[in-house]
Amino acid sequence: MRFRSREEAGQELAVRMLEWASSGDLANVIVMALPRGGVPVGAEVARVMAVPLDVLVVRRIEVPGHPEVGIGAVAGDDPPVFDRTGLRALDLTEDELSAEVARARVEVRRRAEVYHRGRPASDVRGHSVVVVDDGLATGITARAALRHLRRGGPLRLTLAVPVCPPATAIALREDADDVVALHQPQRLGSVNEWYDDFPQVSDQEVLAALRELHPAGERP
Template identity: 60%
Template sequence: MFFDNRRHAGQELAVRLLEWAGDRDLTGTLVLALPRGGVPVAAEVAGALHIPLDVLVARKIGVPGNPDLGIGAIVGDDPPVFDRLALQAMHLSEDKLGPEIARERLELHRRERLYRKGRPAPRVAGRSVLLVDDGLATGVTARAALRHLRRQDPARLVLAVPVGAPDTVDAMRTEADDVICLHQPRNLASVGRWYADFEQVSDGEVTAALHGVRPAT
């Protein structure tokens, strides 16, 4: 299964989530997107299910000198969540990653201010929450996000993605009440491989998508 772009992936994911919802009462349900890539996907889901959308900003912590190789993630002011096996394999420690963590924390708060424009984060306690991203590779960012949300006592916590590595999808089942993944290729290689168009999403596209759906409260 290939997706034309993130909007197409969101439309396909929305079909599956409509089946998942069935006769459930979705009153109070919230869609949270992991920006930036998860926002166009989540906007399609929120629109199809007629439920509000907001963002949960998370930042990947990369290996020094190779920032694209994520070995940890942060959400809000929570402590970092790390892939411990990867840390050991690369002979790294949290102390050595201090500068990367500080830099990503600054960028995280910048994006929160930009995307929310002064709005407070939506209430999670007692609500069903659909956390949406454009795919799952290592899963470290999704894990950090799910743990952040779990601490806020949602009624139900669901992770929904168009594509993901099978082992990662299975691992996320210990973090979420439900995991919905349309496509689980044995050799994922990278999330972008499964999209014809996987161009980086801009801050402007994120804010435009958020303005195009019902805002969360």
């Protein structure tokens, strides 16, 4: 089964998340989407659940000379999270990736400034936080996001995605209290294989979702 769009995937994921939250207090839930691709999905989840939406910027660390290959990720000013198996396979060390880490941090700060527009990030302490992306392959960006949010002291931390391999879902349970994945194919070449329509998401689309669904979205 494929999704027609990220919006359709978000609507289907929202139904599952309503079941997940049936015994809980929705007033305490925050959806934290990973921009940019996770925002249309997270927006639908937040809209259906009638809870706030915010974003957490996470940036992939690329293999030098191979920008299509991610070997780690950074969130905020946290230490980088690396795919240790990938490092060994490529015979790379963390020190050799210091320039890539620095570039990723610059982009994290740039996008955070664009999306938050001077307001602080949501305080997750004591909240049930649902982290949403449009799909996961290795899960390295989700792991960086979960570890960053865990430091904020959430009551519960849940990862929710439309598609994710079972091995990745199992591994991410080390960092999340719950992992919800609508589809768990044994092999996943790339996330876009699961979508009929998978366009690039613009900064303007991210800002529009935040204006609608973030409590402070009406601020200039």
